Amino acid sequence: MLAKINPKPLSGTVPAISSKSMAHRIIIAAALANGVTRVACDTTCADIDATIRCLTAIGAKIDPIEGGFEIHPVLKSLEHGILRALAGATLDCGESGSTLRFMLPVACALGADATFVGSPRLGERPIAPLTDELMAAGCTFQGATGLPLRITGRMRAGRFELPGNVSSQYISGLLLAAPLLDGDTQIAVTGEIESRPYIGLTLAVLNAFGVKVGIEEGATPGGLPLTVFTIERQGYRTPGAIAVEGDWSNAAFWLSAGALGRHSVTVRGVTPSSIQGDRAISAALMLFGAKGQRSARAATVRPDNIHGIELDVRDIPDLVPALAAVAACAEGTTRFTGCSRLRIKECDRLEAIATELGKLGANVCVDGDALVIEGREQLDGGRVSSRNDHRIAMMAAIAAVRCASPVEIEGAEAVDKSYPLFFEHYRLLGGDVELIDE
Known part of the structure; x- marks a missing residue:
């Protein structure tokens, strides 16, 4: 599909979609709990559907209900703690x-005999440390490097070691699997x-879901930071009902459009007290010089004189495409370190940001693990590729706000991966976009 956008400033109010990152985790936990859980999740997407598909394949029953899902746990399919009845299951992770x-260690903890499949690009993304x-x-x-990948055997409790970089x-997947094991588990992470x-x-x-995790911070004999997560043998306990928060990661694109436009943009349904790390988008845009306002259930950004910044993005990699669009039109130089x-996302996202923004007339270069952008008052416009990456497609759509x-x-x-409603919401904010099937 081709999206053709005629440049116009975006303004107004748009509803937040449900957080993809939170939905994955809640749906998995609910499927492993000791009873039925009702999950409030207003929207879904291809990635969330993939997690639901995999959990259904190993015995969970996940029913759509108004405003979310009712989840009946997979543990009812277990025989002596092992998934014997569903040998030969295929878990399709899509992209x-x-x-x-997340599902690979969970399936191993349950002793599943299963085959993981997915898109060609997913098979190229690294999982070897896990x-x-x-x-x-x-x-x-069993299988060649990548996918398909067949798993057998049951994961033992014990100590798992991973580098922090x-x-x-990988760490989250082991944390989700650990409560299912026959004993206490430690996950030791070395380095920042x-x-x-x-x-x-x-x-x-x-x-x-009632799972207690001990966390100990220390150092290795060589002086590197060492974080040890300890999970005793325990079960997931359903809270009965739980809600998925509004998504800060995708709200970032609308708030960035607010920084680039003529009037404010408000995202309704995100909370400043969220546990999502990508709530940092508000602070990042204010570093650029944009003006912001947050309430208990909304965030607003309005334009001002934006200027280049230097920002370490190790903890917020998913915000870089949105912030790169802002940097391309900010006065001076921006350096993201x-x-x-970003090189192991849906594509080599670091290279894709530089190349695709460059096609629009931005001055962008990659310097090692840094992205350097020299801002312009206005970009040219032109034709770009999404690289089959949802965030690259959304970045280009937001950059169009400042194109000639x-x-x-x-x-x-590609936006369907995380945000099927993206172009509908783009129009809601006054955007002029035509979608053409190719």
Whole structure:
């Protein structure tokens, strides 16, 4: 699908969608709990659907209800704690890295005999540090590098060790699996943990389902930071009902449009007290010089004289595409550091940001693990590719606000991965977009 956007400032109010990051974790926890859980989740997307599909494949019953889901747990399908009845299940993760990295250790903890499949790009994304730890704990993997990947055997409790500079999703996956094991488990992470707010999100969901996690901060004999998560053998306990928060990660694009336009943009349904790390978008935009306001259930950004900044994005990699669109039109130079994780997203997102913004006339270069952008008052416009990456497509749509001529986005359907309503909401804010099937 081609999205053709005629440049116009965006303004007004748009509703937040449900947080994809939180929905993954809550739906998995509910499927592992000791009873039925009602999950309030106003919207879904391809990635959330992938997690639901995988949980259904191993025995959970997930029924759509008004405003969310009713989830009947997979544990009712267990025989002596092992998923024997569903041998040969296929778990289709689609394009969702979160689904694969969370469900792989969970399926191993349940002793599932299952095959993981997914898109070609998902098969290229690294999981070796996680599979190495799972094999050491008694699991067997059959298949070439990548997907499909067949798993057998049941994961043993014990000590798991990971470096802090790997995907935080490996750590979250082990945390989600640990309460299912026959014994106490330690997850030791050496070095500074990148994207740590996402681990905090996992811990918050575990706590909501009655799982207690001990955290000890220390150092290795060599002086590196050492974080040890300890999870005793315990079960998930349903809270009965739980709500998914509004999504800060995708709200970031609308708030960034507010910084670039002529009038304010408000996202309704996000909370400043959220446990999502990407709530940092408000503070980041204010660093650029935009004006912001937050209430208990909304965030607003309005334009002002925006200027370049230097920002370490190791903990907020998903905000970089939205912030890059702002930087492209800010006075002076912006330097985003700590961008290495962007190379292993849905595409090489670091290179894609530089190339696709460059096609619109932005001055962007990659300097090691940094992204350097020299701002312009106005971009040119032109034709770009989404790279089949939802955040690249949305970045281009927001950058169009400050372009002199129309912007065409090839593969615009990539937004369905996290935000199927994106272009509908774009129009809601006054945007002029035509969607053309190709």
